[in-house]
Amino acid sequence: MGATVGVVGHREYTEQNIDPAFWREVFGAEVTAGPPKRIGEGQVGMNLRFALLSDDSSVPSSVVVKMASPDPTSRATGISLRNYEREVKFYNEIVGTLDVRSPRCWFADWHEANGDIAIVLEDMAPSEQGDQIDACGIDHATLAVEQLVRMQGPRWGDDSLSDVDWLQRRDAADAERLAGLIGMVLPGFLATYTDAILRDVGQQGLDFITTLAQKIPSYIAAKDAPFTVTHGDYRLDNLLFSTTPDGVPCAVVDWQTPGHGNGVSDLAYFIGAGLLPEARRQYEWQLVDQYIAGLESYGHTIDHEWVKNHYRREAISGVIMAIVASQIVGRTERGDKMFEVMATRHLLQGIENGALSTF
16 A cells, blocks of 8 residues: 545544544555554654554554644644645655655645644654754764665756645745844844853854854855755654664654755755764764765766765754744754754854855
8 A cells, every 4th residue: 555645625634533434544444543642752743653453454553643733833833834735745746756765654635724634654663763962873874874865866966856846945035035034033042042052162153143144045045956855854853763673774754844955955964963063073074975975876976076065065054944943843841952952063063164165
């Protein structure tokens, strides 16, 4: 069974109406589901694990159902930024054209009027979610870059992606909107995170942010082809790693921000926050070389210096994410700490690699 292509506006989805009729629609069989168990701490979505029983052997013993966040602020963000819509459309239209290992999808539907979604996914247990705060070592980083290549390689330089109108893109108009948004949320970000930036980065971290805020249009304009499919939030919290010898080594989840753009931004974003600064300094160019070699294995001719220059620049993507996302999702204690380490690690990455001097 593949993913069921959802009908836009098909039905409203709440935790309460994931009922026998829903399971019958998904699997075409009678299914008895146990009570939902919430897993993970998604900022924009909610993940529920269901144990399933059925006489149909093709029905899995458990699945994860992804739904819109119950938090009003996070839900409003997911709707306004089209996160819910894009994730459903990614599973229905794009994932089958890539080599990346992501959870198998049985059903994905989006209710256009109120933003409800239901995405029925393979339960990857006992795989464990990466931890953005704790960071990872080189072994997990290598697996993550391998999957990044398997995501981007198949459609590297694929002009037909331009016809997929719901993928995120960065253009001049978007640059102006982003600059305006940063100007609006920056005071709140600094009120929360200035002390951490001064402690871990120093005054140069605040100076970097001030300069960046003035150069957003130039930064966006410097993103040049070749383009590919991008994840848009490629970090440890969105990766699942095997805990058993026969498990899936690494799987990629949370496809709420897929785009058509410069793939090196995903690479820099992962490396900058996924490794502690000391490990990042030791391994970042090894991982960049792995990324280049992986793309070349798909038969693409890769300009090594182009990739390395974009890697230096794209530390900025993580700084921008920390500034903006921290201010538009519901706050939690873990979320605050996650955005803190994201900001400080990417600032160090950007400063040490001369990001602001690359455009």
